[in-house]
Amino acid sequence: NAGVTQTxxxxxxxxxxxxxxxxxxxxNHNYMYWYRQDPGMGLKLIxxxxxxxxxxxxxxxxxxxxxxxxxxxxxxxxxxxxPSQTSVYFCASSYSDRRTGELFFGEGSxxxxx
Amino acid sequence: xxxxxxxxxxxxxxxxxxxxxxCTYSNxxxxxxxxxxxxxxxxxxxxxxxxxxxxxxxxxxxxxVDKSSKYISLFIxxxxxxDSATYLCAMSAEIGGEYxxxxxFGAGTILRVKS
Numbered sequence: 001n002a003g004v005t006q007t008x009x010x011x012x013x014x015x016x017x018x019x020x021x022x023x024x025x026x027x028n029h030n031y032m033y034w035y036r037q038d039p040g041m042g043l044k045l046i047x048x049x050x051x052x053x054x055x056x057x058x059x060x061x062x063x064x065x066x067x068x069x070x071x072x073x074x075x076x077x078x079x080x081x082x083p084s085q086t087s088v089y090f091c092a093s094s095y096s097d098r099r100t101g102e103l104f105f106g107e108g109s110x111x112x113x114x
Numbered sequence: 115x116x117x118x119x120x121x122x123x124x125x126x127x128x129x130x131x132x133x134x135x136x137c138t139y140s141n142x143x144x145x146x147x148x149x150x151x152x153x154x155x156x157x158x159x160x161x162x163x164x165x166x167x168x169x170x171x172x173x174x175x176x177x178x179v180d181k182s183s184k185y186i187s188l189f190i191x192x193x194x195x196x197d198s199a200t201y202l203c204a205m206s207a208e209i210g211g212e213y214x215x216x217x218x219f220g221a222g223t224i225l226r227v228k229s
Contacts, residue, residue, distance in 0.1 A: 004157070040122055040221050041221060042118070042219040042220055042221040042222060043158075043202070043204075043219040045217075090157050090158070092157075101146050101148055101160075101163050101204075101206065101209050102160040102163070103158075103160070103217070105157030105158050106157050107155070107156055107157050108155070108156070108157055
């Protein structure tokens with residue numbers, strides 16, 4: 001199992017450009033999440049999904065969009081990139097039943113907006 | 115006031131030392147507590163999970179929860195250079211399902227263990 005795979009690992013964008021961060025998991029998890037991690041701020045939830053076709057906003061959704069057409073994939077779209085979106089983005093997934101609370105994270109995508 | 119407070123460090127200790135990492139929180143509804151370890155340029159991975167108050171031990175690691183004080187700790191005995199990482203506490207009032215949208219993370223403490 002590859003677990004949670006994120007691409008690209010690094011990207012530099014100019015202000016106003018758009019891009020999609022890709023996330024795929026092969027653990028058949030229903031629940032998937034996008035977090036951003038900024039220095040000294042912890043992980044903040046951007047969007048999450050409870051299954052194919054169902055998504056919902058997290059704590060910091062502005063400037064982002066998501067879709068979930070399959071169980072495996074959960075891409076994050078950045079529209080009109082702004083310097084405030086410079087961050088490390090983590091995709092995560094979890095089981096649907098009551099377990100240990102474990103989220104499985106990808107290795108992250110480092111985005112710089114200049 | 116942040117819902118979860120965690121000293122960002124960095125905390126630098128010699129190999130073999132006992133390390134204490136701590137978080138305080140304000141939401142009395144939290145009852146599920148986790149510690150994630152994050153190596154440089156990697157995603158977080160679950161290290162310890164505890165429910166409600168008390169201690170839980172796993173090898174060199176002990177997680178402690180004091181709900182009366184709203185304080186949780188992670189102790190690392192006989193610390194090793196391979197323990198050098200960022201340690202994030204996380205907590206939630208519920209578990210299971212899509213609870214990940216209700217998980218609150220601390221900012222993380224950077225730990226460096228010197229050989």
